């Protein structure tokens with residue numbers, strides 16, 4: 001095993017609040033263990049361009065509370081080719097980087113697996129607001145994103161109440177309904193539409209609304225995950241605007257659609273994202289120092305652990321059924 005003297009760190013894919021806490025922790029842990037750190041700018045695209053900076057303590061000072069990623073992020077198609085992996089490996093050798101910490105989601109981990117197989121020790125840290133990584137109980141950025149959604153939906157409720165309207169709110173999540181379900185519980189929504197549950201509009205959403213109308217309810221919040229209403233629609237052809245028109249037509253309740261979009265990816269990370277991000281960054285450096293490679297840092301039962309990337313990628317994320325039951329029984 002080659003001795004690790006310099007660690008590279010990069011953030012890839014969609015940014016997530018708390019990525020800076022991870023970077024800061026990687027840098028500070030590495031430096032306090034006598035290692036050098038290089039920050040690779042703009043993810044795998046920056047790696048292919050050989051775009052890296054030396055990171056000393058001042059680089060991460062004042063970053064813990066900042067959203068986004070100080071290293072920048074990107075999605076790179078070129079990297080995911082055999083030529084891309086070879087070029088990345090050659091650039092890492094040129095830059096004197098012996099091992100990599102990569103922060104992102106499943107696409108990022110697939111890249112790390114290919115690099116590990118090419119002989120570069122890599123450790124992945126789950127950073128995505130989507131909460132769609134099966135091997136871990138938590139992904140950095142999720143808590144901040146849910147809090148952002150809750151804050152905005154509370155505001156939408158105020159105006160929905162004043163006008164006796166229904167608000168359909170489309171949230172992010174890629175292929176996962178976790179943001180929608182969490183926000184649904186926290187905002188007292190009448191219905192959530194998530195990809196993990198086959199929603200029958202007539203049976204579920206309209207029935208929930210008509211039950212609520214019968215109980216005297218005059219305003220409604222429905223939270224729909226983009227996985228079932230947006231471009232990646234699997235179950236329906238209606239987008240969120242069309243869904244709002246359909247609900248208005250069926251119920252007679254004036255309905256407005258709000259697509260929250262990228263606002264969910266921004267903002268100061270919550271204490272949870274800072275704390276778990278810091279712990280995962282610290283653990284990743286410890287793993288690389290001990291000779292580990294090709295693994296993903298996980299949070300299991302509130303403890304930081306790790307799993308082989310290949311095994312990790314095979315685990316499908318399922319919705320938390322206790323949360324789903326809670327939502328259904330208290331809505």
Ligand code: F6P
Nearest residue numbers: 014105128129130172173174265
């Ligand atoms: O994976 C994070 C995420 O924000 C998803 O929730 C969303 O589907 C996607 O990224 C949006 O990607 P982009 O930033 O490329 O529009």
